[in-house]
Amino acid sequence: MDHAIHGRPYEQTNDGPRFRPCAPHGVLARLGDKWTILVMSHLAIATGHRLRFSELKHGIDGITQRMLTLTLRNLERDGLLNRHYFPEVPPRVEYELTAMGASMLPALEGFTSWIRDNWPHMEECRQAFDAAKIKHG
Amino acid sequence: MDHAIHGRPYEQTNDGPRFRPCAPHGVLARLGDKWTILVMSHLAIATGHRLRFSELKHGIDGITQRMLTLTLRNLERDGLLNRHYFPEVPPRVEYELTAMGASMLPALEGFTSWIRDNWPHMEECRQAFDAAKIKHG
DNA sequence: CGGAATCCCAATGGATACTG
DNA sequence: CAGTATCCATTGGGATTCCG
Numbered sequence: 001m002d003h004a005i006h007g008r009p010y011e012q013t014n015d016g017p018r019f020r021p022c023a024p025h026g027v028l029a030r031l032g033d034k035w036t037i038l039v040m041s042h043l044a045i046a047t048g049h050r051l052r053f054s055e056l057k058h059g060i061d062g063i064t065q066r067m068l069t070l071t072l073r074n075l076e077r078d079g080l081l082n083r084h085y086f087p088e089v090p091p092r093v094e095y096e097l098t099a100m101g102a103s104m105l106p107a108l109e110g111f112t113s114w115i116r117d118n119w120p121h122m123e124e125c126r127q128a129f130d131a132a133k134i135k136h137g
Numbered sequence: 138m139d140h141a142i143h144g145r146p147y148e149q150t151n152d153g154p155r156f157r158p159c160a161p162h163g164v165l166a167r168l169g170d171k172w173t174i175l176v177m178s179h180l181a182i183a184t185g186h187r188l189r190f191s192e193l194k195h196g197i198d199g200i201t202q203r204m205l206t207l208t209l210r211n212l213e214r215d216g217l218l219n220r221h222y223f224p225e226v227p228p229r230v231e232y233e234l235t236a237m238g239a240s241m242l243p244a245l246e247g248f249t250s251w252i253r254d255n256w257p258h259m260e261e262c263r264q265a266f267d268a269a270k271i272k273h274g
Numbered sequence: 275c276g277g278a279a280t281c282c283c284a285a286t287g288g289a290t291a292c293t294g
Numbered sequence: 295c296a297g298t299a300t301c302c303a304t305t306g307g308g309a310t311t312c313c314g
Contacts, residue, residue: 006178006249024249025174027256032169034287037162041143053296064288069297079262090295091294100255100262107251112143112161114244118237119164125216125237171307190276201308206277227275228314278313286305293298 035071049097172208181242186234
């Protein structure tokens with residue numbers, strides 16, 4: 001591959017650059033689902049980057065047991081967090097960011113800080129766009 | 138709001154922080170769909186951050202006319218690009234990043250560079266996880 | 275050329291009930 | 295407590311056809 005932008009290698013063709021399928025969309029799509037960012041954010045600010053299942057469940061408003069489990073399984077599969085099971089009665093399970101999971105936080109923070117700065121303007125743009133669409137059909 | 142992390146304000150409750158619904162997930166979910174990042178990436182490296190519909194269509198492998206149109210409409214609605222229509226025969230339409238759209242590129246680049254660095258390790262983790270799951274049920 | 279409209283299928287994710 | 299299993303409504307997105 002000659003070049004890469006946004007993590008995606010691309011080749012120059014006669015009608016412009018053509019990207020080849022690879023990571024960024026895949027990961028962004030994973031992180032962009034309904035709950036993943038919230039789970040990561042909670043672990044980010046937790047002491048030791050570690051929380052138990054019920055703490056996540058109570059902290060994330062509206063999440064169901066099923067979706068929290070699925071989200072945690074995916075993050076565990078990606079190597080972004082570890083699952084610690086304590087076979088007590090009743091059982092206790094803690095989730096902890098891995099080194100890779102923690103290393104993602106600055107990049108995520110950089111991106112979300114842009115979002116925080118530009119969100120109000122985006123909202124204005126959306127309302128203006130919708131208003132214009134209604135106005136002239 | 139007392140605190141904010143990853144662009145999301147949160148309140149401290151007796152059982153940990155509770156985030157309130159707001160921007161980051163929404164934007165990440167939008168950018169994390171199947172084609173948005175590819176469109177942004179193409180405009181990022183285009184001269185003048187500007188390309189016509191057919192250039193995007195040919196550059197992005199596998200995208201359908203419908204999905205390219207929808208993706209561009211959403212980005213336009215968000216104020217991240219502008220649509221320039223030239224009423225010639227045949228018609229020509231160009232899409233150009235706005236100032237806000239261009240301002241997103243460094244943050245996106247920061248995030249995707251993390252992805253590029255960690256993608257191989259993530260793939261390893263996934264294969265190890267899947268292999269372990271098959272092994273012991 | 276650059277769409278819009280329609281049809282259809284697969285995936286996402288919510289609600290609920292059950293379990294070690 | 296921390297799941298798993300099942301059912302079901304909604305959405306995402308591909309294929310195709312038609313239009314200015």
